Amino acid sequence: MRYWLFKSEPDTWGWPAQVAKGDAGEEWDGVRNYQARNFMREMRLGDRGFFYHSQSDKAVVGIVEVIKEAHPDSSTDDLRWECVDIKALRPFSQPVTLAMIKSDPRLAEMPLVKSPRLSVQPVAKDEWDIICAMGKTKS
DNA sequence: GCCAACGTTGGC
DNA sequence: GCCAACGTTGGC
Numbered sequence: 001m002r003y004w005l006f007k008s009e010p011d012t013w014g015w016p017a018q019v020a021k022g023d024a025g026e027e028w029d030g031v032r033n034y035q036a037r038n039f040m041r042e043m044r045l046g047d048r049g050f051f052y053h054s055q056s057d058k059a060v061v062g063i064v065e066v067i068k069e070a071h072p073d074s075s076t077d078d079l080r081w082e083c084v085d086i087k088a089l090r091p092f093s094q095p096v097t098l099a100m101i102k103s104d105p106r107l108a109e110m111p112l113v114k115s116p117r118l119s120v121q122p123v124a125k126d127e128w129d130i131i132c133a134m135g136k137t138k139s
Numbered sequence: 140g141c142c143a144a145c146g147t148t149g150g151c
Numbered sequence: 152g153c154c155a156a157c158g159t160t161g162g163c
Contacts, residue, residue, distance in 0.1 A: 009161090033146075054161060098162080117145060117160055 003123040004039065004049035005112060006064065006086065015051055015061045018088045025067045025087030028120070029075040036120035040084045041070045049086060050123060050131065052112070059095035060131060064088055092135035100134055107131070 006028060008014065018026065031037055043066045051062040068085035101107045107130060108114075111121040123131075132139035 007161095035146095058162075115145085116162065119160090 002042070002044070002047050003125060003128040004043065004047060004066075005052055005060075005110075005121045005123050006049050007052045007054050007112075007119045007121075009055050010053040010057050011055070014053065015088070015091065018051060018062070018064065018086075019091075021087065023067075023087055025085045027074060027085050028083045029073045031073070031083060031119060032081060033119060035118060037080075037082055039120045039122060040082060043069060043084050045069060048089070048128075050128075051088070057095070058098040060092060060101075060135065061095045062088055062091045063132075063137070090137065092137045094135050094137070096131050096135045101131065104130065104134075 028040070031040065045066055045068075047066040049064045049066065050060045051064050052060050064086040066084050067087050070082040070084055072079060073081040073083045098112070101110065102113055107127055110123070110127055111118050115121075129139055
């Protein structure tokens, strides 16, 4: 199993909206960046991801699961763009802020720190475990 | 609200 | 194919 991070503006599509979709989940559509799309193509059923709020929150707030592998993005006719479906798995009992992540040297190599604009990114297993521990949340 | 970083576009 | 201009994103 691999681990990922999905970034969203909470005012546009936040964790509560994701939770409201329940087990049916929702397309992670609207990504118009090749790097982010390529990561979604690598995702497999059952992979886990962090749900990150950018802008005002700047924190990891929940864990999601990939429930459908890459398929055409229904928000466009442009066949270049694909996306996966994800569902909310559980919230973080304590959100892990960007400041907390930046303050831990073990997390300095994360794209979140080095390339803050990449909206879908991979997370290494050890990084995953560290952040779950910080959030007092089962990995 | 500002600004830096980055990706994309379009002219040459 | 290069590069300048522009738009967008996200952190501060």
